[in-house]
Amino acid sequence: ELETRLDISSRDEVGSLAESINDLAAHLQRYRDSQQEFFANISHELRTPITYLEGYAKVLKNRLYETDEERDQYLGIIEQESLRLQRLVNDLFELAKMEEGRFELNPDLLEFEEIVEQAVHKMEWRAKQKGLELKLDCHGPLPRLRGDGLRMEQIVINLLDNAISYTEEGSIIVTVDTRESRLLFAVEDTGVGIPENELSLIFERFYRVEKSRSRKFGGTGLGLSIVKKLVELQGGEIYVISTPGTGSRFEVTFPFPSPVEETGGTPR
Numbered sequence: 132e133l134e135t136r137l138d139i140s141s142r143d144e145v146g147s148l149a150e151s152i153n154d155l156a157a158h159l160q161r162y163r164d165s166q167q168e169f170f171a172n173i174s175h176e177l178r179t180p181i182t183y184l185e186g187y188a189k190v191l192k193n194r195l196y197e198t199d200e201e202r203d204q205y206l207g208i209i210e211q212e213s214l215r216l217q218r219l220v221n222d223l224f225e226l227a228k229m230e231e232g233r234f235e236l237n238p239d240l241l242e243f244e245e246i247v248e249q250a251v252h253k254m255e256w257r258a259k260q261k262g263l264e265l266k267l268d269c270h271g272p273l274p275r276l277r278g279d280g281l282r283m284e285q286i287v288i289n290l291l292d293n294a295i296s297y298t299e300e301g302s303i304i305v306t307v308d309t310r311e312s313r314l315l316f317a318v319e320d321t322g323v324g325i326p327e328n329e330l331s332l333i334f335e336r337f338y339r340v341e342k343s344r345s346r347k348f349g350g351t352g353l354g355l356s357i358v359k360k361l362v363e364l365q366g367g368e369i370y371v372i373s374t375p376g377t378g379s380r381f382e383v384t385f386p387f388p389s390p391v392e393e394t395g396g397t398p399r
């Protein structure tokens with residue numbers, strides 16, 4: 132709680148200054164609360180895999196298993212939790228860099244369709260494993276896009292990865308098109324969907340609709356907040372439309388570069 136609320140009720144400049152200071156104080160308080168919550172979340176998220184690692188390492192060390200299969204199962208959990216920890220630390224670093232503005236993009240002129248094609252190709256085996264159809268619907272040729280190729284790929288892979296994780300049967304349709312003179316990239320699935328009142332929350336750090344489901348798929352709850360930041364840092368926007376039990380559609384749009392940029396002139 133901040134105790135520095137100024138109690139000045141005059142209607143002149145001093146009064147309005149006091150009001151601004153109070154607004155600022157309230158803003159700082161909210162910021163402090165959200166930072167505190169963030170750190171509480173981080174420690175919880177880090178502690179969970181560490182607890183598993185410690186527990187199963189002990190079980191193995193003291194040979195508290197009966198069969199080789201049982202032992203292999205525990206080793207599998209240790210491997211899985213180590214990977215989760217690795218992902219978590221990577222994601223946290225990325226987010227921290229983005230938030231502090233220490234994040235470097237290497238902009239280039241990109242053939243976005245190619246990036247999507249390659250990403251779809253990379254994710255095909257995962258879709259196949261789950262018996263899902265993964266289809267690419269590309270309405271090219273499109274103008275080139277200005278952005279960081281690796282980061283664009285990260286955006287695409289992340290959305291595909293989620294679509295596959297949260298879909299049990301049916302298909303995932305990826306579209307690349309133009310819409311209102313912007314590039315449109317969409318990933319539509321026939322998965323579990325997201326309740327309407329949670330749609331805006333899923334882009335927040337650590338937010339998950341269903342914690343256990345996300346955990347099962349190795350999710351950190353940071354993927355979409357990173358995607359959103361990467362999209363916005365490159366001038367884009369991201370939306371989601373979803374119906375629980377029917378599926379979700381994530382849409383990303385980017386502006387095309389102006390003709391000056393396209394011909395290699397000085398960027399803004």
Ligand code: ADP
Binds near residue numbers: 293
């Ligand atoms: P996670 O690592 O948990 O997948 P994300 O930040 O990528 O974290 O996503 C946040 C939450 O949004 C997920 O836990 C899940 O509940 C929900 N979500 C994301 N993508 C989808 C999707 N395609 N279908 C249904 N729910 C989704």
